[in-house]
Amino acid sequence: MGFFPSRGTRRLGSLSLFFALGSFVWGYNIGIIATLYVNNGWTKALHKPNAAQKGLITAIYYLGTWLSYVFLSSLASDRLGRRYAALAGTIVSCIGGAVQCGASGKTAYASMIIGRIISGFGNAVISTSVPLYQSEIAPARRRGGVVVMNHIGMVSGLAVAFWVGYAVSHWPGKTGFNEGWRLSVAIQFIPAVFFCIGLPFVPDTPRWLLEKGRTEEAKKALVYLRGAEDRPEVIQPELQDIKQNIESNNSITEASWSELFTNPDLFARLWRGALLQFMAQMCGATAIKYYLPTVFLALGLSKDLSLMASGIESTLKIGCTIMEMLIIDKLGRKKTLLLGCAVMSLAMIINGALPLAYPNNKNHASDYACIVFIFFFSFGYSVGFGPNAWVYGTEIFPTYIRAKGINIAASAGAIGSIVVGQFFPVGIQNIGSKTYFIFFAINAASMIIMIIWYPETKGKTLEEMDGLFGKLLNENDVEGHGSGGIAGGKRHDDGEEAVEQQAVEVDAGKR
Numbered sequence: 336m337g338f339f340p341s342r343g344t345r346r347l348g349s350l351s352l353f354f355a356l357g358s359f360v361w362g363y364n365i366g367i368i369a370t371l372y373v374n375n376g377w378t379k380a381l382h383k384p385n386a387a388q389k390g391l392i393t394a395i396y397y398l399g400t401w402l403s404y405v406f407l408s409s410l411a412s413d414r415l416g417r418r419y420a421a422l423a424g425t426i427v428s429c430i431g432g433a434v435q436c437g438a439s440g441k442t443a444y445a446s447m448i449i450g451r452i453i454s455g456f457g458n459a460v461i462s463t464s465v466p467l468y469q470s471e472i473a474p475a476r477r478r479g480g481v482v483v484m485n486h487i488g489m490v491s492g493l494a495v496a497f498w499v500g501y502a503v504s505h506w507p508g509k510t511g512f513n514e515g516w517r518l519s520v521a522i523q524f525i526p527a528v529f530f531c532i533g534l535p536f537v538p539d540t541p542r543w544l545l546e547k548g549r550t551e552e553a554k555k556a557l558v559y560l561r562g563a564e565d566r567p568e569v570i571q572p573e574l575q576d577i578k579q580n581i582e583s584n585n586s587i588t589e590a591s592w593s594e595l596f597t598n599p600d601l602f603a604r605l606w607r608g609a610l611l612q613f614m615a616q617m618c619g620a621t622a623i624k625y626y627l628p629t630v631f632l633a634l635g636l637s638k639d640l641s642l643m644a645s646g647i648e649s650t651l652k653i654g655c656t657i658m659e660m661l662i663i664d665k666l667g668r669k670k671t672l673l674l675g676c677a678v679m680s681l682a683m684i685i686n687g688a689l690p691l692a693y694p695n696n697k698n699h700a701s702d703y704a705c706i707v708f709i710f711f712f713s714f715g716y717s718v719g720f721g722p723n724a725w726v727y728g729t730e731i732f733p734t735y736i737r738a739k740g741i742n743i744a745a746s747a748g749a750i751g752s753i754v755v756g757q758f759f760p761v762g763i764q765n766i767g768s769k770t771y772f773i774f775f776a777i778n779a780a781s782m783i784i785m786i787i788w789y790p791e792t793k794g795k796t797l798e799e800m801d802g803l804f805g806k807l808l809n810e811n812d813v814e815g816h817g818s819g820g821i822a823g824g825k826r827h828d829d830g831e832e833a834v835e836q837q838a839v840e841v842d843a844g845k846r
Contacts, residue, residue, distance in 0.1 A: 342562030350472060350537060350560075351481045355488030356530045357421050357465045361458045362492025363523045364428060365624055366649065368392065368451075370500025370519065373628045373638055377516040381443050386760040388444070393625045393756030395448050397749045399431075399455020400462070404746035408460045412738040416543050417468035422534045424460025425527050431457060432524065436517045459749070462489075462725075463741050470729040471540035472560050474573075475796040476664060479726050483660035486722035490656050492526075493624065494649035500628075501642040541574065542734050545581050553577075576796065581734050595740055601732070603804050605740055607789060608728040612748030614781045615720035618679055619774035621755040623712060626763075633763070634705050635696040644706065648713055655717035662718075667793035668727050672785055675719015680778040682712035687771035724748065730792055731800050 371377040372389055384392070411420035431454030438446035466485040473481035499522055503515035538560070544553035557574055558567045595605045623630070627648065631641035663671055685708040693701040732740035762770035795803060 343560060344562075346560060346562060347473060347477070347481065351469050351484040353530075353533060353537065354421070354465045354468055355484045355491075356526055356533075357425060357461045358485045358488030359492040359495075360425055360428060360523055360527045360530060361461045361465075362489035363496045363526070364432065364454050364458055364492070365396075365489075366493035366496025367500060367519055367523070368396075369625050369627055369629075369645065370497060370504075370642060371516055372626065373632065373641065374500070374504065374516045376512040376514075380439060380513070380516070381447060384444060386764045390757040390760045392447055392451055393621075393760075394753045396451040396455040397752040397756060399452035400459035401455075401746050401749035401753070403456040403459035404463070404742040404749060407456065408463045408745075409738040409742040411460055412464050412467060412742075416539045417464045417471070418534045418537055418539060420460055420464040421468070422531055424457045424464060425531055427457030428454050428461065429457070429524055429527050431455070432520055436520050455749075459742075459745070463738070463745055466725045466729045467738060467741060468540055470726075471542045475799075476794055478730060479663040479668065479793065480660045482726045482729055483656060483663055483722040485725055486717075487653060487656045487660065490649060490652040490717065490721070494646060494653055497627075497642065497646040497649045501639075501646050504639065504642055542577055542581070545578055546734055550578075577734075580801070592739060592743070594736060595743060600801075600804055601736065601740070604731045604800070605743060608731060608740060608744030609747035610784070611720075611724050611727055611789075612744050613751045614777065614784070615724040616748050616751030616755055617774075617777045618676070618716070618720055618781065619683055619712065619755070619771070619778075620716050620720065621752045622759040622774070623709065623716075625756060626759060627709075629760070630709065631706065634702045635699065636706075648710055651710065652713050652717050652721075655714050656722060659718040659722055663722070663726065664793060667791045668723050669785060669789055669791045672719050672723050672789075673782055675715040675717075675721075675723075676778045676782045676785070678715030679712050679719070680775050680782070682708040682715065683771045683775040683778060686712075687768050687775060690768035727789075727792060730795070731804065733801060 378384070408420070408424075411423055415423065431450045431452070434450030434453060435447055436450075438444075438450065465488075466482050469482045469485055470478055496519075499519045503511065503519045506512075506515040538556040539552070541553040541557040541560070544550075544556060554567070554570070554574060557570045558564055561570050561573075563570050595601050627645045628638070628641040631644050632638065636644060659671060686705045689701045689705050696702055728741050728744045729737070759770065762773075790803060792800065792803065
């Protein structure tokens with residue numbers, strides 16, 4: 336009977352998978368725009384936008400996300416709770432999608448810009464509330480793998496978007512030409528509806544409920560999450576740890592944004608989370624996500640093959656991210672980040688050098704090598720920055736200011752995306768493959784930064800991060816941070832083990 340997962344494990348997996356549906360909507364919204372850039376019907380409807388105009392369509396989305404991260408996302412997560420914040424974000428994202436679907440006539444380009452801003456506004460809320468929910472319901476030793484489901488949902492949305500773009504490109508006739516791209520944008524409404532219907536029926540996170548003084552609801556939620564209905568007392572150690580941490584932090588009744596910048600301990604976390612999100616976009620990921628079919632076209636593939644290759648690349652990302660989910664809590668955040676950066680650096684230098692050595696697609700072997708190394712880049716991102724930027728960012732902030740910290744950090748990622756989204760098509764047009772050398776340099780610099788300044792957070796409870804970053808601040812010693820809070824963590828983990836063991840026993844008895 337020990338081969339069967341416990342009741343708590345099944346619930347944890349189901350909830351994390353359900354919330355990944357929200358990330359799917361977010362990923363689909365990103366991926367579908369890349370297919371539009373090579374869709375003739377969309378190009379005609381928007382009056383043949385040039386490289387700079389396409390760059391603006393990409394970048395303006397991240398202006399929406401930045402505004403939302405700074406002014407809306409944190410407020411929604413703190414006031415509404417993680418699940419209803421995700422609900423609000425999904426609705427706003429769908430409104431943006433509807434505006435994009437309706438783009439036509441002389442105002443088509445303006446409608447696309449407005450729709451992209453609105454979608455960015457909503458997706459920013461989804462992209463923070465989903466991993467925030469996942470991190471707060473998970474035991475410490477499983478948190479990394481659980482939050483990686485956020486990224487699995489996102490890359491699944493990307494993959495489906497590319498395959499939908501590929502499918503509608505084969506829709507024949509005038510109707511397919513004019514309406515195919517609109518249908519591809521509208522398909523995001525299907526998963527969004529299922530996500531919105533299910534959200535009111537899932538529990539709020541115990542941490543958020545305790546933060547709002549709803550102790551009994553928090554206890555019931557934790558009992559449900561750990562599958563401990565038959566012995567509710569076994570969740571007391573974990574509940575007490577969370578409660579004590581919140582009470583100690585709530586000496587500040589209402590945390591302000593300035594606290595993140597003026598409190599040295601919090602700022603030590605903030606700049607690391609923000610820089611990680613910034614590097615995660617400046618490494619070249621935004622360029623690959625938004626311009627992948629265009630990149631494949633430049634390497635000599637036909638439009639049909641470019642869309643197909645983009646779908647294959649995004650599908651393989653799902654497998655790579657699942658692999659990361661299985662190893663992140665064993666290898667840790669830092670090692671997987673470094674591995675990812677090393678692989679991405681190699682991929683970018685190859686894509687920069689080979690087209691210079693063999694220009695104008697004269698050497699097909701060179702072009703195919705570049706395509707292969709784009710797949711290598713995707714592997715590196717999927718085991719590195721892609722999931723880790725969110726895993727690391729969601730776990731380092733204390734409860735009372737976690738939503739604000741995550742949103743400020745994520746806003747730095749939005750800035751990176753604005754920069755890359757705007758300059759990449761223009762860079763390719765003017766300096767060609769030399770653009771990839773910039774991404775190589777960023778990835779190489781990122782490795783050095785992470786080696787020196789980023790402590791490992793693997794296996795730490797959310798409450799133990801205070802000790803970890805306090806040690807970092809007081810001793811200025813990056814190596815050996817893992818000692819902070821061991822005693823408290825042991826007690827907490829023992830409590831989790833007890834809950835799971837009891838759940839296994841109960842399930843076995845019922846069988």
